[in-house]
Amino acid sequence: MLQRLLSDNFIPTADAGVGALAVSGLSVAYHQRLVLRDVTWTAPAQGLVAVVGPNGAGKSTFLKAVLGLVPSLTGTIEVYGRPLKRQRALIGYVPQRESVDWDFPVSALDVVTMGRYGLIGWGRRIGAKHKQAAMQALDRVGMADFAHRQIGQLSGGQQQRVFLARALAQEARLYFMDEPLAGVDAATEQTILAVLRELDAEGRTVICVHHDLQTVAETFDHVLMLSGGLVAAGPVREALTEENLRRAYGQRASGLLLGPR
Amino acid sequence: MDMVGHNTLVVLLGATALGLAAGMVGCFMVLRRRALVSDALSHATLPGIVAAFLTGMALGVEGRSLPLLLTGAAISGAIAVMTIQAIKRWTRLTEDAAIGAVLSVFFGAGVVLLSVVQELPAANAAGLKGFIFGQTAAMRTGEAVGLGALALLAASMVWLFFKEFRLLAFDEGFARAAGWPTGRIDLALMALVTLVTVVGLQTVGLVLIIALLITPAATARFWTDDLARMLVIAGTVGAVSGGVGALLSSRFADLPAGAIIVLVATTLFFISLVVAPSRGLLGRSLRRARLRRALLAGELAP
Numbered sequence: 001m002l003q004r005l006l007s008d009n010f011i012p013t014a015d016a017g018v019g020a021l022a023v024s025g026l027s028v029a030y031h032q033r034l035v036l037r038d039v040t041w042t043a044p045a046q047g048l049v050a051v052v053g054p055n056g057a058g059k060s061t062f063l064k065a066v067l068g069l070v071p072s073l074t075g076t077i078e079v080y081g082r083p084l085k086r087q088r089a090l091i092g093y094v095p096q097r098e099s100v101d102w103d104f105p106v107s108a109l110d111v112v113t114m115g116r117y118g119l120i121g122w123g124r125r126i127g128a129k130h131k132q133a134a135m136q137a138l139d140r141v142g143m144a145d146f147a148h149r150q151i152g153q154l155s156g157g158q159q160q161r162v163f164l165a166r167a168l169a170q171e172a173r174l175y176f177m178d179e180p181l182a183g184v185d186a187a188t189e190q191t192i193l194a195v196l197r198e199l200d201a202e203g204r205t206v207i208c209v210h211h212d213l214q215t216v217a218e219t220f221d222h223v224l225m226l227s228g229g230l231v232a233a234g235p236v237r238e239a240l241t242e243e244n245l246r247r248a249y250g251q252r253a254s255g256l257l258l259g260p261r
Numbered sequence: 262m263d264m265v266g267h268n269t270l271v272v273l274l275g276a277t278a279l280g281l282a283a284g285m286v287g288c289f290m291v292l293r294r295r296a297l298v299s300d301a302l303s304h305a306t307l308p309g310i311v312a313a314f315l316t317g318m319a320l321g322v323e324g325r326s327l328p329l330l331l332t333g334a335a336i337s338g339a340i341a342v343m344t345i346q347a348i349k350r351w352t353r354l355t356e357d358a359a360i361g362a363v364l365s366v367f368f369g370a371g372v373v374l375l376s377v378v379q380e381l382p383a384a385n386a387a388g389l390k391g392f393i394f395g396q397t398a399a400m401r402t403g404e405a406v407g408l409g410a411l412a413l414l415a416a417s418m419v420w421l422f423f424k425e426f427r428l429l430a431f432d433e434g435f436a437r438a439a440g441w442p443t444g445r446i447d448l449a450l451m452a453l454v455t456l457v458t459v460v461g462l463q464t465v466g467l468v469l470i471i472a473l474l475i476t477p478a479a480t481a482r483f484w485t486d487d488l489a490r491m492l493v494i495a496g497t498v499g500a501v502s503g504g505v506g507a508l509l510s511s512r513f514a515d516l517p518a519g520a521i522i523v524l525v526a527t528t529l530f531f532i533s534l535v536v537a538p539s540r541g542l543l544g545r546s547l548r549r550a551r552l553r554r555a556l557l558a559g560e561l562a563p
Contacts, residue, residue, distance in 0.1 A: 031353070064434075067437070067438045068437070068438075069434050069437055069438060088438070088439060088440030089440060091438060091439070091440075093434075093435055093438035093439065095432065095434050095435055095438075099432070099434055100431060100432050101292075101431075104292065104430070104431050104488075105292075105482065105485065105486050105487055105488045105491050106427070106431060106487070106488055107486075107487065110427075110487075110488070111431070114427075114428050114431070114432070114435070115439075117424060117425075117428055117439070117441070118439050118440060118441070120424070122422075122425070123421050123422055123424075123425075124424075125424075126424065150486035150487075152486075166435075170439065176438070
């Protein structure tokens with residue numbers, strides 16, 4: 001089934017005039033509380049996108065609702081001009097590191113191979129070709145030497161790189177990443193950023209939830225600022241203004257961008 | 262071999278196949294933290310068994326028809342699991358509260374129904390009690406063969422969909438984002454647990470089948486950090502427990518098979534807890550002692 005989806009929906013280039021991702025009228029509620037109200041946004045044709053906003057602003061929720069992992073009240077999601085449901089094969093995902101049990105009995109290579117499962121298909125064994133692709137993905141994030149290590153024995157930064165490698169193994173066109181740079185060491189940060197820029201240069205779309213406002217400008221090209229709804233979106237220079245920050249973060253915003261640097 | 266009759270041999274092989282399947286399926290229950298769901302499932306089979314017995318009597322079918330009883334068991338067990346899911350989904354109760362409520366209500370209903378059956382003049386409810394603690398002695402050859410085949414079916418399904426189950430158990434969110442029908446994979450897994458539970462009812466009994474699902478998996482986890490190996494070890498521990506338990510219970514007529522099977526599995530668990538090299542207590546304290554010596558000798562840099 002997944003293979004059929006793949007062949008039907010593969011879109012060779014992103015310049016067909018339709019955005020990689022178009023979100024319209026997305027609203028999400030947890031129990032009785034509205035978390036996101038009426039978000040309409042189209043991903044830019046090029047450049048890394050940071051989803052920013054204060055804690056509890058609905059950044060992760062936005063990502064999960066777009067992916068259909070949490071139910072949304074209203075809204076439609078289109079990926080390259082078609083409903084997301086039919087375009088899953090084009091999507092790569094890096095969840096938050098805390099979302100899984102790192103004591104799980106699998107190796108780094110096992111986890112990265114999971115990115116190939118969609119290409120392998122139901123009930124089939126994992127062939128040498130796919131293992132090789134997974135190894136290449138691990139190599140790309142500098143983790144080839146740790147391929148056979150159980151994931152619990154890796155450092156936080158290494159675990160994050162394994163998650164990124166799994167997404168690379170998916171060979172997706174549109175990537176969603178939930179805090180890929182949270183709590184990682186400097187070397188890992190450099191590796192991840194280099195990979196993100198490569199993905200962008202290859203014409204893939206990368207949308208990252210990012211919590212550190214001070215590094216947004218140097219790392220990302222666009223921002224999507226959320227706080228219970230859309231506050232601002234656009235190129236970093238235009239959207240990441242003091243005024244928008246005040247609207248998203250309240251009075252705490254003063255000095256958020258200046259910081260100790 | 263002349264000490265073991267043909268029927269006993271078949272029952273023994275059936276119990277071995279049951280242990281194999283329970284050990285393998287149980288790995289995913291342990292890793293998905295679903296151990297208690299399977300406990301609720303097995304306890305909830307009791308009202309189904311008794312209701313099926315009553316239905317059989319009313320329809321004039323022979324009361325202790327195993328396929329009928331096990332169908333009833335599977336139906337009420339499945340209803341219990343669905344009730345737990347529904348409570349979790351539609352209320353703000355947590356899973357453990359839902360499990361506690363469902364398990365006790367279903368088991369209580371079963372006990373009440375059972376006492377009703379015992380009041381009936383024509384009914385012989387003695388056979389039904391065997392399902393609570395397990396009783397291999399009464400098992401017929403044909404039944405044992407059928408149950409063994411079902412257990413092997415469950416084991417081979419786990420092997421066939423190993424990749425999908427592993428993905429679901431490790432990272433459900435990623436699986437859903439990538440387009441896998443996680444709901445259906447989860448349903449398949451629960452169906453396999455139900456199958457193993459129902460197959461094990463007569464051998465191990467509904468009170469103890471949880472131990473055969475969980476103990477081999479927990480035992481295997483001590484020995485390996487690789488899920489495929491964990492399945493092999495858990496299947497082996499389960500199979501050995503099933504086989505040895507059924508054998509001992511056939512040699513000493515008063516010993517209930519279920520209890521022996523569980524005791525064998527638990528013995529293997531405790532041995533592993535102590536001596537398993539990487540995760541066992543002994544290995545761990547040896548490594549710490551070595552580390553401490555190295556530290557004191559100044560050979561250890563931070």
